[in-house]
Amino acid sequence: MEKGVIGVDIGGTNTVIGIFNHDLELLEKVSIPTLKPNFPEKTSNPKEFFNLIASEINILAERNGYKNNISCIGMGVPGKVNPNIGIVIRAVNLGYEDVPFASEMEKRLGVPVFIDNDVRVYTRGEALAGSGKGSKNLICLTLGTGMAAGVMINGQMVTGSDFYAGELGHDPVEGVNYLCNCGKTGCLETIASASGISRLASEAIQSGEQTILKLADGTISSKDVYLACLQDDEAAIGIFNYVGKTLAYKLLTVTFLLNPETIVIGGGAAAAGKFILEPIQKVFKKHYSNNEFPNITIGSLGDSAGLIGSVHLAKSEYEKKK
Amino acid sequence: MEKGVIGVDIGGTNTVIGIFNHDLELLEKVSIPTLKPNFPEKTSNPKEFFNLIASEINILAERNGYKNNISCIGMGVPGKVNPNIGIVIRAVNLGYEDVPFASEMEKRLGVPVFIDNDVRVYTRGEALAGSGKGSKNLICLTLGTGMAAGVMINGQMVTGSDFYAGELGHDPVEGVNYLCNCGKTGCLETIASASGISRLASEAIQSGEQTILKLADGTISSKDVYLACLQDDEAAIGIFNYVGKTLAYKLLTVTFLLNPETIVIGGGAAAAGKFILEPIQKVFKKHYSNNEFPNITIGSLGDSAGLIGSVHLAKSEYEKKK
Numbered sequence: 001m002e003k004g005v006i007g008v009d010i011g012g013t014n015t016v017i018g019i020f021n022h023d024l025e026l027l028e029k030v031s032i033p034t035l036k037p038n039f040p041e042k043t044s045n046p047k048e049f050f051n052l053i054a055s056e057i058n059i060l061a062e063r064n065g066y067k068n069n070i071s072c073i074g075m076g077v078p079g080k081v082n083p084n085i086g087i088v089i090r091a092v093n094l095g096y097e098d099v100p101f102a103s104e105m106e107k108r109l110g111v112p113v114f115i116d117n118d119v120r121v122y123t124r125g126e127a128l129a130g131s132g133k134g135s136k137n138l139i140c141l142t143l144g145t146g147m148a149a150g151v152m153i154n155g156q157m158v159t160g161s162d163f164y165a166g167e168l169g170h171d172p173v174e175g176v177n178y179l180c181n182c183g184k185t186g187c188l189e190t191i192a193s194a195s196g197i198s199r200l201a202s203e204a205i206q207s208g209e210q211t212i213l214k215l216a217d218g219t220i221s222s223k224d225v226y227l228a229c230l231q232d233d234e235a236a237i238g239i240f241n242y243v244g245k246t247l248a249y250k251l252l253t254v255t256f257l258l259n260p261e262t263i264v265i266g267g268g269a270a271a272a273g274k275f276i277l278e279p280i281q282k283v284f285k286k287h288y289s290n291n292e293f294p295n296i297t298i299g300s301l302g303d304s305a306g307l308i309g310s311v312h313l314a315k316s317e318y319e320k321k322k
Numbered sequence: 323m324e325k326g327v328i329g330v331d332i333g334g335t336n337t338v339i340g341i342f343n344h345d346l347e348l349l350e351k352v353s354i355p356t357l358k359p360n361f362p363e364k365t366s367n368p369k370e371f372f373n374l375i376a377s378e379i380n381i382l383a384e385r386n387g388y389k390n391n392i393s394c395i396g397m398g399v400p401g402k403v404n405p406n407i408g409i410v411i412r413a414v415n416l417g418y419e420d421v422p423f424a425s426e427m428e429k430r431l432g433v434p435v436f437i438d439n440d441v442r443v444y445t446r447g448e449a450l451a452g453s454g455k456g457s458k459n460l461i462c463l464t465l466g467t468g469m470a471a472g473v474m475i476n477g478q479m480v481t482g483s484d485f486y487a488g489e490l491g492h493d494p495v496e497g498v499n500y501l502c503n504c505g506k507t508g509c510l511e512t513i514a515s516a517s518g519i520s521r522l523a524s525e526a527i528q529s530g531e532q533t534i535l536k537l538a539d540g541t542i543s544s545k546d547v548y549l550a551c552l553q554d555d556e557a558a559i560g561i562f563n564y565v566g567k568t569l570a571y572k573l574l575t576v577t578f579l580l581n582p583e584t585i586v587i588g589g590g591a592a593a594a595g596k597f598i599l600e601p602i603q604k605v606f607k608k609h610y611s612n613n614e615f616p617n618i619t620i621g622s623l624g625d626s627a628g629l630i631g632s633v634h635l636a637k638s639e640y641e642k643k644k
Contacts, residue, residue, distance in 0.1 A: 160581025171578040253575045256493040259482025
C-alpha cells in the first residue's frame with residue numbers, strides 16, 4: 001500500500017490535523033486545541049503541544065490503516081516561518097519564538113516534517129487544488145481577523161528576503177486612520193479583513209445610517225454584513241464596495257508589477273462572494289487593459305485550503321528531497 | 323583563449339553594442355542607429371537592422387582579437403518580449419511585431435543569442451554587477467521617458483503570465499489626471515519619470531511659482547530640475563519630493579508584499595541622487611518597520627546597466643543550456 005500524508009493547520013485557537021492518502025484525498029480530520037503559554041509568556045519549545053499533535057497523528061494513522069505508514073507531514077503555522085530550516089521565528093499570537101518545529105516533530109514521529117507560514121500554505125492549497133489550479137503566477141489574499149497575501153511566481157512560493165513577504169495587510173491606505181493591532185494606523189487590514197468589515201458595519205449603525213444591520217452584543221460579523229447584502233441592504237453593499245475598491249487599487253499595483261494569472265480572494269470575508277469580488281473586478285476593468293489576466297476569483301477550498309496546502313507542501317518538498 | 327561575449331542594448335533611437343571578455347569586462351562599445359520602419363508601418367523582420375548589427379558585431383570581434391571566438395550574445399529590446407523563445411512580441415516605439423529576434427541573429431552569427439525586455443536586462447545588470455549586487459530579491463525602477471520596473475525573486479527575473487510584468491508605470495495614482503502615452507489618465511509614469519518631472523517643472527514655471535527654473539525652447543529637462551535642486555531651489559526640490567513620495571507609496575505596497583532586499587532607482591531621472599532618494603526613504607522610515615530591508619539606492623551603472631545586463635543574460639542562459 002502507498003503511504004499516507006499528514007497535514008496540520010495550526011490556528012490561533014484550534015489546530016486541525018488531517019490524514020490523506022497518497023493521492024492527497026482527505027480520509028479523516030480532527031480538531032484539537034492549540035496549546036500555548038499564557039500571554040505575555042513565550043516559549044521556544046511547546047513540548048506538550050508537540051506531544052499532543054504527535055499522539056493525535058499516531059491515532060489518526062492507526063484508525064485509518066496507516067500505522068507506521070506515513071511518508072511525510074506538512075504544517076502551516078501563523079507567524080514568521082523559515083521553511084528552509086523548519087523554524088518558527090516568531091508567532092506572536094501563539095507566544096512562540098525560535099521554535100525548531102520541524103525537527104521536534106520529526107524526533108517524535110520519525111518521518112520528514114515540512115512547515116511554512118499559514119498564509120503561504122493556504123495559498124499553496126488554492127494554487128494547487130483550488131481556484132488557482134493550473135496557475136503558475138498567483139496572488140492569494142486571506143481576509144480573516146487580519147489580512148495577508150501569498151505570492152506564487154513561476155510555481156514557487158515567495159518568502160521574501162527575511163520571511164516578511166505577504167504582509168500586504170500592513171500597507172497604509174491614504175485617508176484611513178484606524179489603529180491597527182500592529183500599533184500603526186491606517187493599515188489595509190483595518191478595513192480589508194473580516195474584522196475591518198465588522199468595524200465598518202458597527203460604525204455605519206452607530207452613525208445612524210439606514211440599514212437592517214443590528215448590533216448584537218455590541219458586535220457584528222462580516223457574515224452578518226454579507227447576509228444583509230443578500231437582502232439588498234444598501235449600507236451593507238456599500239461596505240463591501242468600499243472594501244473591494246480599496247483592495248482593488250492595491251491589487252492593481254501588484255498586478256501591473258507581477259502580471260499574475262490569478263488572484264484568489266480567500267479567508268472568512270471571502271464568503272461574501274460577488275459582493276466583495278465585483279467591486280474589485282470593476283476597478284480592474286477600468287484600469288487594467290490586459291483582457292486575459294488576471295482571473296480574479298473567490299477561493300474554492302474555504303476552511304480546508306490550509307490543510308490541503310499543508311499536504312501539498314509536504315509531498316512536493318518530500319519528493320524534492322528523495 | 324577564452325571566448326568573448328557580446329551585449330546589445332537596443333534603444334528607441336540608438337543601439338549600443340559592446341564586446342566583453344569571458345570575465346564580462348567591457349573591451350569596446352559602439353553606437354549605431356536603431357533602424358525601424360516609418361511610423362505607422364510595422365515589420366516582423368527588420369532585415370537591414372539585423373544585418374547592420376551582425377556586421378558591427380563581426381567588426382568589433384575582429385578588432386578586439388575575438389574573430390570567430392564569441393561564445394554568445396545577449397540583447398535587450400524595449401517592448402514585450404518572450405525570452406523563452408527569443409521573440410519580440412511587440413515593440414511599439416520600434417514598429418516591431420512578432421519578430422523572431424534571437425533566431426534571425428543566430429542565423430547571421432552562428433552563436434546562441436538570448437534576448438529579453440530592456441528593463442529586465444537593465445535590472446539584471448544592476449542586480450548582478452551594480453547597486454543590487456548580491457541581492458536575490460530586488461526591484462529596479464527605470465525613470466526615463468516612461469517608467470517601468472524589473473523584479474527579481476530568488477535570483478530569477480519575473481516575466482509575468484503573458485510577459486506584461488514590470489508595467490508599474492501604468493498603475494493609476496489617485497488625484498493625478500495627466501494624459502499618459504498609453505491613452506489612460508493618471509498613470510504613475512505621468513509624474514514619476516524624466517518626462518513627468520519635466521512636465522511638473524514646466525507647470526511650476528507657468529503657474530508663476532518662485533523658482534530659478536526657466537523654460538528654454540518651451541521645455542525643461544529632469545536634469546535642469548536636479549541642477550536647480552543643487553542651488554536650493556525650493557520649487558525644484560518640491561518636485562522631487564512629490565515624485566519621490568508618490569513613488570514611495572507604490573514601492574511600499576510592493577515591499578509589504580515581496581520583502582525585497584534591495585530597491586534600485588535607475589534611469590535618467592535617478593541622476594538626481596539624494597533629491598529623489600531621500601523622499602522615498604522618508605516614507606519607508608515612517609511606514610515600514612523592518613529595519614534591515616529593503617536597501618533603497620540609486621543604480622550605480624547608469625547608462626551601462628542595459629549593456630552589462632545583456633552580457634549577464636547571455637552568459638547565464640548560455641551556461642544553463644551548455
